[in-house]
Amino acid sequence: MVVKRAGRLTGLQRDVLSLYRSCLRAIRKKPPESKRNFLIFTRRQFHQHIDISKSDFTTIEYLLRKGHHQLETYSNDGVRNIAV
Amino acid sequence: MNTCRTSLTVMSSVIAGSVPRMMSSSMRAGAISTVRGMATATSEPARAANSPRMKKFKIYRWNPDEPTSKPSMQDFEVDLNECGPMMLDAIIKIKNEQDATLTFRRSCREGICGSCAMNINGTNTLACLCRIDTDLTQTTKVYPLPHMFVVKDLVPDLTQFYKQYKSIKPYLQRKDYPADGKETLQSIEDRKKLDGLYECILCACCSTSCPSYWWNQSEYLGPAILLQTYRWLVDSRDQATEERKLALENSMSLYRCHTIMNCSRTCPKGLNPGLAIAQIKKSMAL
DSSP: OOOOOTTSOOHHHHHHHHHHHHHHHHHHTSOGGGHHHHHHHHHHHHHHTTTSOTTOHHHHHHHHHHHHHHHHHHTSTTOOOOOO | OHHHHHHHHHHHTSOGGGHHHHHHHSOHHHHHHHHHHHHHHHHHHHHHTSOOOEEEEEEEEOOTTSTTSOOEEEEEEEEGGGSOSBHHHHHHHHHHHTOTTOOOOOSOSSSSSOTTEEEETTEEEETTTSBOOOOTTSEEEEEOSTTSOEEETTEEOOHHHHHHHHHTOOSOOOSOOOTTSSOOOOOHHHHHTTTTTTTOOOOOTTGGGOHHHHHTTTTOOOHHHHHHHHHHHSOTTOOOHHHHHHHTOSTTTTTTOOOOOHHHHHOTTOOOHHHHHHHHHHHHHO
């Protein structure tokens, strides 16, 4: 889902960006040596599906749900590094 | 194993009179299997003459690795002569022989773990307890539990269900314990009150059959969880009854139940969540 007219964002686009921002905020809390790994992982997860049409609501909503689930799991303090 | 096979080949070339001598010399287990071996040798031609009974299945498929794809129904055919009687046997056979990517939950294969809950021909049951309908003219349709997010194929996402179970605090809560430090005692009559409540295996069949749960999944607890709330409300050893009742004092957690009674109809263990919910409503009112 590529954002072309960045001025007027649709609700779904705002949800995706809000998820990305939450991921970045969670990465800030991670130990400094593994921050880069988490960042690479997050960007990769979002970039994988960049080609989905912005009108394909079911897929985007599914991926948002999956993203929130993963964020909930990985933002646990016990998770200190990720393999990339 | 090798000993019994060699004795079988020897026996087949030996006349019947010397059979007792062979059996007394070989091991007890070997003797039984040689006799059994001889028995199947004669009946195999009769079994092979049976024509295969092909049963058609339509199974819901969706792959999260291709999130843009739509869910679809895939057709399978299974020979019932080569398959166990239960739906789970058929699904495992399909996974073993036809399509290894078919994904489903299973564990005990005897209806006690609750993993294989799915919608078979419109009814939520456990696949390991649901007999295959031997009418070969009908196709059996297998879907995941209705109105649940799907992880893959027949696997539903039950995290919300488990979170709701955690929220009712399904453990014994007491302020004080017996002075002698031994068990919290319970009379036989009080223990009888738990019958029909403790057997719940949390398979989620009843909750996912309730239309009220479909429309209010995040706030209504659902029949399975409410059955367990009642189990703890009616347990004489539990001292947090007032707190438990207080947690239900809102318009959504309990009172979205409109006695549709799909739950009691579909429970694969024969429990009655509808009755338990009615008892909770009664105890809340009195």
